Amino acid sequence: MILNETIIEAYEKGLKAQSYSYSPYSNFKVGAALKVKGHDEIFVGCNVENASYGATICAERNAVWSSVAKLGKQELEFLIVITNTADPSIPCALCLQVLSEFNDGDLPIYLANQDGVKNLVYLNELLPRPFSSIPKEREVKNE
Numbered sequence: 001m002i003l004n005e006t007i008i009e010a011y012e013k014g015l016k017a018q019s020y021s022y023s024p025y026s027n028f029k030v031g032a033a034l035k036v037k038g039h040d041e042i043f044v045g046c047n048v049e050n051a052s053y054g055a056t057i058c059a060e061r062n063a064v065w066s067s068v069a070k071l072g073k074q075e076l077e078f079l080i081v082i083t084n085t086a087d088p089s090i091p092c093a094l095c096l097q098v099l100s101e102f103n104d105g106d107l108p109i110y111l112a113n114q115d116g117v118k119n120l121v122y123l124n125e126l127l128p129r130p131f132s133s134i135p136k137e138r139e140v141k142n143e
């Protein structure tokens, strides 16, 4: 896979955000970088854990919130997720659902670690049925 300059720039920014990860409980350090369609700015996030684990926020949602705070709701163009693991990770199900609110499903998600971008997946591969999308083809007819 050949990465363009925008992806490489976003990876570098996401890597810096990952260095700010506050993850004393899991030591799972995650950075995220995203771009929205029609704007050049790269938005980043890192995971921020909390002593009450439920208050923890993922890097991916942190980056989405940041873009919404600056530009309002926009269509996402791509996302990069950077983890401190040998094999990169995909976003969790909560983040996939949030991402589906800001993209129709063809969102490229680049999976990366400290060594660089390692893989590319698409949102609709990871979350084929977002919340509230009901499969009509298997609708049950009540008589």
Ligand SMILES: [Zn+2]
Residues within 6 Å of the ligand: 058, 059, 060, 061, 091, 092, 093, 094, 095, 096
């Ligand atoms: Zn998540």
